[in-house]
Amino acid sequence: MGTIVTIDVYRGDCSDDSPLEASLEAAIAILHDADVLFSTWKPESPISRIRRGELDVDEAPAIIREVLEQCGVARSLSGGWFDPWALPSGVDPTGLVKGWAAQRALAALRHDAIDGAIVNAAGDIASFGGPTADKKFRVGIINPANPRSLACIIESPGAVATSGSYERGQHLFDPRRGIFTASVASGTVVGPELGLADALATALVVGGTEVLDILERLDDFEGLVIESGGKLLTTTGFPIVS
Amino acid sequence: MKRAPLVMMGTVAGLAGVLSFNSTPAKLTLGSLASSSSGTSSAPSTTTTASSSPPPTTATSTVTTPPRTAPTTTTTSAPPVTTTTVSSSVRTAIGPSVDYNFGILSVQVKVTGSKITNVSIASINDGGNYRSVSIDQQAIPLLEQEVMQAQSGNIQSISGASYTSAGFIQSLQSALSKLGL
Numbered sequence: 001m002g003t004i005v006t007i008d009v010y011r012g013d014c015s016d017d018s019p020l021e022a023s024l025e026a027a028i029a030i031l032h033d034a035d036v037l038f039s040t041w042k043p044e045s046p047i048s049r050i051r052r053g054e055l056d057v058d059e060a061p062a063i064i065r066e067v068l069e070q071c072g073v074a075r076s077l078s079g080g081w082f083d084p085w086a087l088p089s090g091v092d093p094t095g096l097v098k099g100w101a102a103q104r105a106l107a108a109l110r111h112d113a114i115d116g117a118i119v120n121a122a123g124d125i126a127s128f129g130g131p132t133a134d135k136k137f138r139v140g141i142i143n144p145a146n147p148r149s150l151a152c153i154i155e156s157p158g159a160v161a162t163s164g165s166y167e168r169g170q171h172l173f174d175p176r177r178g179i180f181t182a183s184v185a186s187g188t189v190v191g192p193e194l195g196l197a198d199a200l201a202t203a204l205v206v207g208g209t210e211v212l213d214i215l216e217r218l219d220d221f222e223g224l225v226i227e228s229g230g231k232l233l234t235t236t237g238f239p240i241v242s
Numbered sequence: 243m244k245r246a247p248l249v250m251m252g253t254v255a256g257l258a259g260v261l262s263f264n265s266t267p268a269k270l271t272l273g274s275l276a277s278s279s280s281g282t283s284s285a286p287s288t289t290t291t292a293s294s295s296p297p298p299t300t301a302t303s304t305v306t307t308p309p310r311t312a313p314t315t316t317t318t319s320a321p322p323v324t325t326t327t328v329s330s331s332v333r334t335a336i337g338p339s340v341d342y343n344f345g346i347l348s349v350q351v352k353v354t355g356s357k358i359t360n361v362s363i364a365s366i367n368d369g370g371n372y373r374s375v376s377i378d379q380q381a382i383p384l385l386e387q388e389v390m391q392a393q394s395g396n397i398q399s400i401s402g403a404s405y406t407s408a409g410f411i412q413s414l415q416s417a418l419s420k421l422g423l
Contacts, residue, residue, distance in 0.1 A: 008398065123402040131398055142402030153397055162401040188401060 005031050005102065009109060010116040010131055019113055027105040027119065034101035037064060040092055051090035067093050067100055067195075074199035077221075079214050081203035086175035099161055099198025102126045106194075124161040124201075126194040138241060144185035144226050151186075151226055155239045159194035161201040163187050164226075174206050183208030185228045190239060191221035209233065331355060336364045337417035351417045358418075361386045 007027060009020060039045045046064055049055035057065060071084045071093050084093045102121040106128065109117040116129025118137060130136045136155045143151040144164050154160065164186030187204030189197045204211045204223050215223035215235050222238040234240065332354050339348045350364040 006399075118399050120399050120401075123400065125399050125401050127399070137399065138397040140397045140400045142400060144402075150397075150400075156399075160399075160401045164402065186402070 005105070005122070006118075006120045007105070007109070008118040008120075009114055010129065011114050019111060023109050023111050023114070026108040030105045030108055031101055031121075034097060034104070037061060038067070038093065038097045038101075040094060047091075047093070051092070067097055070100060070195050071096050071199065074196050074203075077196065077214075077218060078200055078203035078207075078211060080175060081207040081211050081214070082199045083175035086178070087173055088178075095163075095202040096195050096199040098122065099124045099126070099159070100195030103159065103194040121194075124194060124198050125156060126159055127156050128158065141188055141224065141226075142186070143230075145228075145230055151232060152224075153241045154188075154190065154224075155241055157190050157222075157239060158192050159197040160188065160190050161194060161197040163198075163201040163205040184225045185230075186226045187211070188224040188226075189215065189221055190223075197221065332359070333421050335417040335420040337420075339365060349417055351421070353418075353421055 007024060009024065011020065036042075037045060038047045040048055040051065042048060046055060046060050050057060050060060050064070057068060068084075068091070071082075074082045074096055075084070082095060084095065085091050098121050102119040102124060103126045106117060106119045106126040109119075110128070114129070115133060116127065116131060116137065118125060118127040123142070125139055127137045136157075139154055139156050139160050140150040141152050141154060141160075141162060142164075143149045184205055187201050187208075189201040189204055191197045191200075200211070200215065200221055200223070204215070204225060207214075208225060212223050212225050212233060212235060215221050222235045224235075224238050224240075225233045227233070332352060334350060334352045337349045337351070339346050347366040348364045350360075350362050351358060352360040
């Protein structure tokens with residue numbers, strides 16, 4: 001996946017770190033496993049073999065089928081704005097798998113001694129709990145016009161994913177028009193699960209306000225669009241704090 | 243304080259994982275430098291986050307994919323920090339020059355006590371091609387900001403579309419290690 005993942009674990013009184021070490025080790029192993037399976041950069045990875053037509057999806061590892069099923073869910077939820085099957089280079093679940101892997105890594109951190117944890121996969125965040133028992137995690141959303149600054153601060157409901165055109169250029173594929181494009185400067189989606197949030201954020205930055213309208217009708221997900229002029233548009237339930 | 247570097251068992255090319263523990267409030271939580279490498283590929287790296295009270299335990303896993311055109315090299319742990327200056331309570335260190343996917347860079351960090359007060363690029367050579375320059379102009383300020391924001395205490399994490407440079411983190415980590423953080 002070519003990315004950096006940061007894991008923060010908040011714990012109460014705990015003199016023995018060893019159970020935490022085991023949890024962290026398990027979480028990190030999950031991330032590396034996902035990279036082995038899903039890296040489109042690695043020619044020998046199962047996903048690369050599927051893309052070249054060398055491996056049938058039905059014969060692929062179960063975990064790959066699970067991710068592709070989630071991609072189908074995301075395509076449906078997004079009204080087709082997220083579509084890993086529409087890419088000219090072959091099926092590419094990259095838009096979902098980073099978040100999905102981070103969410104799985106987070107699950108490995110559930111432990112009595114852990115009050116809260118954050119898995120931040122290059123800007124896409126899965127979390128449970130908070131910095132203290134009575135608080136939720138606060139997440140800063142990068143201002144796409146100036147990545148040194150924040151556009152706003154939100155409370156994380158568990159998953160926060162942001163996609164944008166500002167770092168990699170126009171790398172986002174519009175499945176409806178069949179071209180690489182970005183409608184807005186950045187799109188953020190929050191919800192209960194990071195894989196779907198990641199995919200929906202990709203859809204949001206491609207589809208802009210059309211996808212914001214779709215998110216408005218979904219119960220579990222909320223969205224934020226930052227337009228190239230700096231204007232912020234959100235669904236009604238988006239958890240902005242300041 | 244207890245630090246427990248964890249080297250990932252996987253021998254997949256260019257993977258490294260780090261974790262550390264910090265049981266002292268209001269101090270930086272930093273990953274210790276650790277790396278692994280296979281015999282066939284390059285660029286293991288580590289990363290770090292900073293935070294204030296209450297102290298999280300921080301673990302970082304870096305998954306780097308070499309560029310398609312990358313030469314095949316074997317890399318072990320980072321080279322030593324090249325310079326350190328000490329003046330009153332503000333201390334500065336420059337990390338080693340690290341090869342990242344789009345060039346070579348080194349990171350300078352200033353700390354006051356245990357608090358990072360500035361993170362900047364000490365040197366960079368990205369070859370000047372448009373794509374490298376474009377990525378650097380966007381990604382490096384973000385990385386600098388992440389380090390600064392993460393210890394502010396008002397927020398716990400940052401969400402953004404990022405192209406994160408493992409090289410930046412690796413050089414920063416070495417600089418911080420030199421300062422005993």
